[in-house]
Amino acid sequence: MRKNTSNFLISLCVILFSSLLQMSVSCSNNERDAEKVTIDNEITEITNITETSAVVSADLNSNGNENVLFRGICIGTQTNPTINDTKHQEQGNVLGLYTAKFENLPYNTKFYARPFITTNSKTIYGNEITFTTKNISVPTVSTLEVSSVTQNSAVFNGKIENDDSSKLLSKGFYFSKTNSKPEYKDQKIESNENFEFSNSVTDLEPNTIYYVRAFASNLAGTALGEVVSFKTTSFVLPTVSTTVATSILENTAVSGGVVLQEGSNPVTERGVCWDTAPNPTITYDRTKDGNGAGSFTSNLKSLKPFTQYYVRAYATSAAGTSYGQQIWVKTIGGDKPTVEASVSASKNTVYITVKVLKQGSDNITAINAKCFDMDGNNVGKLVSGSGWSNSNIYAPVTFEISGLSSKSKYYIVGSATNSLGTSTSEKIYITTL
Structure with missing residues (x-):
């Protein structure tokens, strides 16, 4: 009888433990199911996908009675992105739709996106959706014929044939007079015009061959057009x-x-x-x-x-x-020189000093002195003269005339000559000793 009672008690304990275990498991599953049901935060759509950006929309329908501090969206290049990756978040326990625009993304890249809410103690993520930014390639650009060529200027012309629907970062021209395939190391000029663009270039050298080609750059790189050569014209004097x-x-x-x-x-x-x-x-x-x-x-x-x-x-x-x-x-007109003379005498000789007061309108070519008797005859012999110099035409010039009679009366004149003629001093009378 004791044995049967013992077996009964053992069986009863097993039944009670099994029932408690099932109740525990059932309660745990019900809690997780309740969390899944009550927290409803999911990405609804991804729009406006470009080479470098996208707009991600999400909807927080229910917060599961959590005290939400932030709601947001995170993206990454690996699955299951977290808030440690790129994220956009909004503060506040707010239900409803919200969006995030992600910019400066690399082109042709796959991203994973998840919504999230952050509480005091944890971060809870929603569903995951992927998107891929658009691919781009370098644009296509053509170099057109150079126009309006002068001795030192020209107009460069280019055209964007295809920009691959990507924003152009820059465009313009490379040019050189030495490099037949101009590139970024050579002279550069940028354009602000649209698909057909031109630039006027100055300070070129005359009669010189130049090489030019258009370029256009986007995120994918830089495209170069074909090379066009031209020659500046020569300067021609009047x-x-x-x-x-x-x-x-x-x-x-x-x-x-x-x-x-x-x-x-x-x-x-x-x-x-x-x-x-x-x-x-x-x-x-x-x-x-x-x-x-x-x-x-x-x-x-x-x-x-x-x-x-x-x-x-x-x-x-x-x-x-x-x-x-x-x-x-x-020109006409002009003046002859102006001179004056002074004289001293000995027994048979007179000493005459001639001085130029004004040169006149032209250079003096000769200075002279003469002695005359009272009948007007040129008498005496010119023994010496001190000469004169063009470097100092106003220096006095002294002459010696000998062979005169003693105690006789004479008169002397000095003279100076330029291209207009010869002018003389006033007559000076003197009697020898």
Whole structure:
């Protein structure tokens, strides 16, 4: 009887333990099921997918009675992204739709996205959805013919044939006069225009071959167009002739010229230039008599009397300055030198000192002295003269005349000569000892 009672108690304990175990398992499963049901946070759609961005939308329908601090979306390039990856989150225990725009993503890349909520103690993730950013390739660009070529400028032209629907980061031209395949190491100019773009380039060298090609860059890289070569034109100087001078006076004269051809550039200034030395240039005296082609009249002013000038017409353009044939003009008027003399005498000799007071309008070529008897005859013999120098024309010059009679009366004159003639001093009378 005792044995049966023991077996009964054992069987009863097994039944009770089994029942408690089933109840425990049932309660655990019911809690997890309740969490799954009550927390409803899922990604609803992914839109506006580009090469570098996407918009992810999610809906938090139920928070499962959790105290939600943040809700958000996280993405990554591996499955099951977490808040330690790229994320967007909003603060507050708010139900309903929310979106996140992810930018600066790499192109042609697969991403995994999950919604999440963060409570005081944990982060709970929702469903996972994947998306892939769009692929891109380098654009296609063409180099068009260079236009408006001058001596030092040109217009480069290009065209974007295909941008692969990706934003262009830059476009423009590489060019060089030495590299027949210009690239980023060479000269560069960028354009802000649209698919057909142009750039005006200056400061080029004349009569020089240049190589140019268009470029366009996006996130995938830089594309280069074909190479186009061109040659800048040469500078051509104007052609000008000089008009023979007329109305020549002491201080003025009239000349001029004719611009026969302007050359490669418009004539911006024309006139005549002059100097007392041959081949005058515009660095000397000059007139300014308009611009362009055709004839012009020039008035020469502030000239010196009885002076020979060399005159040339000129014409100036961006190519430089050219000159016409040289003519010469000699003004009228002018003065002979002004001199004075002094004298002393011995028994048979007189000593005459001649001094130039004014040179006159031209260089002095000779200084002299003579002695005359009272009948006006040139008498005596010139024994010596101290000479004179062009470097100091105002230095006194002394002459000695001998062979005169003692105690006889004479008169002397000094003289100086330039191209206008010879001038003499006043007569000075003297009696020998």
